[in-house]
Amino acid sequence: MTRRSPSTQSEAALEEQLMAQLTTLGYDRVTLPDEAALLTNLRRQLERHNGLQLSETEYQRILNHLDKGNAYDRAKTLRDRMQLQRDDGTSTYVRFLNTEHWCQNEYQVTNQVTLEGSYKNRYDVTLLINGLPLVQIELKRRGVEMKEAFNQINRYHRHSFRAARGLYQYVQIFVISNGVNTKYYANNRRQEFKQTFYWTDAANQRISKLQDFAREFLEKCHVSKMICKYIVQHHTYRLLMVLRPYQYYAVEAIIDRVKNSRKNGYIWHTTGSGKTLTSFKAAQVLVKLPEVHKVVFVVDRKDLDYQTTREFNEFSKGSVDGTDNTGTLVTQLADDTKLIVTTIQKLNTAITGSRYEERVAHLRDKRVVFIFDECHRSQFGDTHQRIVAFFTQAQLFGFTGTPIFADNAVAGQGGKQTTLTLFERCLHKYVITNAIRDENVLKFSIEYVGRYRNKEDGNEVALDIDVEAIDTRELLDDPGRLEKVTDWIIANHGRKTHQRRFTAIFAVSSVDNLIKYYELFRERDTTGLRIATIFSYTANEEDREADGMIGEPDFDNDGPANVHTRDRLESFIEDYNRHFGTSFTTRDGKKFYNYYKDIGKRIKDREKDTASDDDRVDILLVVNMFLTGFDAKLVNTLYVDKNLRYHGLIQAFSRTNRIIGEVKSQGNIVSFRNLKKATDEAIALFSNPEAKEVILMEPYEVYVQRFNEALADLIELVPSPEAVDRLLTEEDELSFVQAFRKLIRIDNVLTGFSEYDMDDVAIDLQTFEDYKSKYLDIRDKVRTEAKRNKVSILNDVDFEVELIHRDQVNVSYIIRLLTNLHTAKEQDKAARRQEITTRLNNEVQLRSKRELIEKFIEQELPRVGKQGDVEQEFTNFWSAERQRATVQLAEEEQLSADGLQGLIDTTLFNGREPSQAEVQAVMTVQPSILRRTSILNRVQQRLAELLERFYDDM
Missing domain, CATH: 3.40.50.300 (P-loop containing nucleotide triphosphate hydrolases)
Incomplete structure (x- = not known):
């Protein structure tokens, strides 16, 4: 087991080294141990920056002005001037940040500021500009994942950034570092770790060591310039973004x-x-x-x-x-x-x-x-x-x-x-190699699918023949071939898109073939795939198949229409209207264009917290549209049955490689044409001839080998799932978590390959599930201890449970398990009961519901008649337990019953957790100022647990 070498630089030593360097860069070092010191310093710095003296009442007016809104609102306040009413009846303007002459501000650095919200937290290094904390730096010792520093900052968001008049909500840029690697990102709680960035020079050479990063990025004028000029306030999502x-x-x-x-x-x-x-x-x-x-x-x-x-x-x-x-x-x-x-x-x-x-x-x-x-x-x-x-x-x-x-x-x-x-x-x-190296876009996994029989000699040849060298149009348009392609997509779409969590685009060679494919999906799909399509229907529409470039969509429908293609498209739009409750048509140019926009919006909006599965589009079937200029993070697969070349190929492929979360590990390209030569040429043109290894994923066999190597490391640490229970220290548990997490990351990649078979890896499904159960046990323990404010090295470890989250685990899944148990023969009941126990332990979605489901099995299920309705009885039980828990929360936390239900309804509707102000508004007894933050945080936590237990996946 890896242990930290005594010679490894400690976090404290790294922090002191950074503090010393920042003073050489012109920051004044100050000691601000607590909230009182922070507020006193802010007053002095604002007086200095604005050239005025503030009375106590005037300073309180400024604090009241500053203490409003979230990080987005405060970013606006920071850049505006405040009209201050003076005690003598006059008024003046107070400026918090000089954005026009960004070097002309007051700079300080401090460390180990301690603030107490729901929990007491100490922050590593803070850069103050005019007394406001605008840059926060969190450090980890060398060898520790930077993601832990990122998670630590997220914990501070929950626990203490709202303390001290919420001054730490004025932070514009966070910096995380372990000395060797350093990244920065904007103050935006919605983002994930993958939205953190390395700094580089103009030639894209990474500047990752903390000392070098501080010299280049944290230099006073540069960091001020980034804050004043290169922070962007995103209006729709009300969040901050910073330029890479x-x-x-x-x-x-x-x-x-x-x-x-x-x-x-x-x-x-x-x-x-x-x-x-x-x-x-x-x-x-x-x-x-x-x-x-x-x-x-x-x-x-x-x-x-x-x-x-x-x-x-x-x-x-x-x-x-x-x-x-x-x-x-x-x-x-x-x-x-x-x-x-x-x-x-x-x-x-x-x-x-x-x-x-x-x-x-x-x-x-x-x-x-x-x-x-x-x-x-x-x-x-x-x-x-x-x-x-x-x-x-x-x-x-x-x-x-x-x-x-x-x-x-x-x-x-x-x-x-x-x-x-x-x-x-x-x-x-x-270029694309730079972006993949920086993890700003994903690699492509290209799979060539199909084998054809040569008519002359009857021999089978693989798809990667040079189809440009022979006349293959008759073969490629053959109805039997189109049927086989359709069947392959239906059979493999769930695997490619992680059980439809993502959308796929299917690019085909012509409108005629698109119509054939759409009708084949209608006829042959029994899995409920939602197919949407759009194409231009003007009479003179040309097939760009000859040169492999992507044509431009035509919305100028003044010319003569191809009656057949227009009628077919009208029929397809009627399918869309029936499913989504819309009223689009080709008979009105504006409505046709609005149909185009609605498709794009529907696919893109899947990224939002408020997205409903009822609005899902599984496959978008196109000829040219949406293959360029369309950006949707939840598109992860491109099926290709058309020739593509050069910029047309790179543009089309790049619909799939936007980064979002851990589950989307690559952009999937499934080609039913021979595009290998064209792909190599495009990569060479837009990066360099040796770039294939950077841009393309390794073959399936390589990931099988990596899985088995990671499995061997896991087994060396814990030879069996039961051995996890015998781990003695938190360091040992951390090693297990990291080893198993590496395994599930590789497994996530493997499941995207259509040939994936668990027989190819050196572990059986049951053993894998048992390890997963132990992994989740540790996660649950950490979450429980975190509520008691117990300090643990596991507090900020990301368990990445989304990699083992199963979409099909919902209320129907639970009812099916319970029904199987209820109707089982007596001799089979023990096995059925054990199956449920295993599921409750292994499925992420069920663990928060485990206690209640077991209660139903023990207390309610025996009373259900042999022909009784398990589903109805479970629904009644669940509703009663949910109501009891809601009433209990309202009574114990002194909340209005109607107000609490309103918070629940609002959260379910918009997917956003209620703010502290919203929670406080439904309290029947207002907490004292000293205890307000901790009480509100506790209520937010309890409400989140209630929602997870009773509503998620239910």
Whole structure:
């Protein structure tokens, strides 16, 4: 068992080393042991920063002003000025942060601040700016997972950040480090560990050692700049975001280009790396520059016009006026609107012809900055030349994840145009290998499926034949083949999407084949798959199969329609309407476009806490739509039955590789075509020829080997599940938790392979389940002891139970187990009872309900008649127990019964735990100020336990 070497640097030594370094960087070291000292220091620093003296009553007014809202609200307060009513009747403005001249603030560093909320916590290192704690650094000794520091901060959120007038809710950036590795992230309780970032230099070289990170990132002016310029307030979700290093360098490069030249440039950031956030921040900074007249953000399709406008407004409400028609665009160009989002088609209309010429002519010599989203599509044609010719003083900046090079350029009237020839210079590059290394996107797992019989000699050949070398169209469109592909997807979809927790996109070669596939799913699926589809139905629609590129969707339905395809699509939309209660149609252009938006929103909104399983789309069947520009984290699989090449291939694959949680370990690509050569070419073009090992997952056999190696390590530590009970120390238990967690991480990857068979690994299912039960026993023990505020090295370990969470474990599953027990023959009852006991121990969802289910079995089930209704009796029992527990909670915590039920109903509806203010509002007796935080935290904890026991999966 691994033990810490006595020579390993301790956490205390690491902390002291950092404190000493920060003082050399210009921070004043202060000692602030408790809340009183923190508040006294804040008063002195605000007086110093604002050049005034505050009376006690004036300072209390400031504290009352600061002590409002959550971290999102306080971020706004931090950046605003407060109008302070002075004791003599005059007023003045108090500034909490100088955001325009960010280096001109007051800087301090302290450590071991102790605050007491529901529990007493000590924070490692705090950076104060003007007396407010704006950067919090949590350290772990070398060798400890940084995730434990992340979890520790989450514990502080629950326990004590609300203490001391909630000053620690003003933290903008958290830093976690074990000395060797260091990461940062914004104050956002909704994010996961995977949304923490390493800092790098401009060439994407990681700066991970704490000493180096402190020198580069925590330097006073730089960290202030990050807080003042590069924190983004997301309006819709009411949370903070901070730019990643490559986003920071890209924005800085664009600003430098605008300030110091009139030249153009482009940003090459791989698909999935957050270009919308980068471009928004660039636009937000550029509109404030006095030399810039307007910023125009240009997209090339209506779906991105909608999506980008929505996302810009999410980052800052009202920051963008979306344009529905060219007339509105012209009005915005003519008035004082500083930031405009529009399509390249409408922009082209606005600057050509005589209709709008007089209204926009004044812009010819104005400094207008254009930002082109996905410029690999939007900037190749006559429109680019028109824009350059009309706006003589314009600067053009492009964002792309897949630039156009000579190899993937399409010849036009002026020959082959590349991104470089149009935008002059790449200002910053962050390619897919960088993103995978930084864990900002996932690797791809590519599975080639299918075997075909050669008609001439009758021999079977694998799918990875060079289908481009022979005429295979007849084979690929053969109805028998389409049936087999459909059957394969139906059989394997649950495995690929973790029992439909994720959505898949199915990209096919033509509208005709799409129609055939949809009808095959209708006929052959008996598993209840929810299939949605959309395609363009204009009469002159062309199949882009010849070159493997992704065509653009057509929403301009003024042209003649292909009657057959339109009628079929109308039928498919009727299926959608029946299932989801909508009323879309192809007979109305606006309703058709709204149908497109509804599909995208429905898939994307699965990420929200409020998402309902009734709104689930399992497979989205498309030809070209949604294969570029569509970002949904809960899409994890792409089925492919069409040719793809170069940027079209990378764009389509990248629909699957957004990061969310531990369960989504890779983007699954299932290809029913030979795309191996095309994939190798695309990877070589957009990263380098040796990048396959970085971008693609290893073969199935490699993960089987890794599983068995991890299993051997586990067995060496604990030879049997029973041996876990004999572990003597918490260090031993931690070693077991880490060893078994490694096993379930690999198992999670293995289950995504269609060939996965547990016979391939060196453990049987029952033994695996027994180890899992012991693993969950330790987790439950840690949770129980944490409620008693017992300090343990296991407190901040992430058990990652989502990796062993089963979606099918719900009330129906429980009823089935109970019914099987009730109707079993007498000689079989003991075995059935043991089965239930095993399930209660092994299933994450059932452990909180174990005591109640056992109570039902012992007390109620024997009274159910032989033909009795187990389901009805269990429902009655569950309702009574739930009511009893709710009444007990209300009485013991002095809560209004109606108010408590309202909190429960609201939580179930919106998926958000009630705030302390909401809990306090339903209390019939208000707690004292000294005990308020601890009491409210306790009530929140008890309410969460009640919800988990009686409502989750029920």
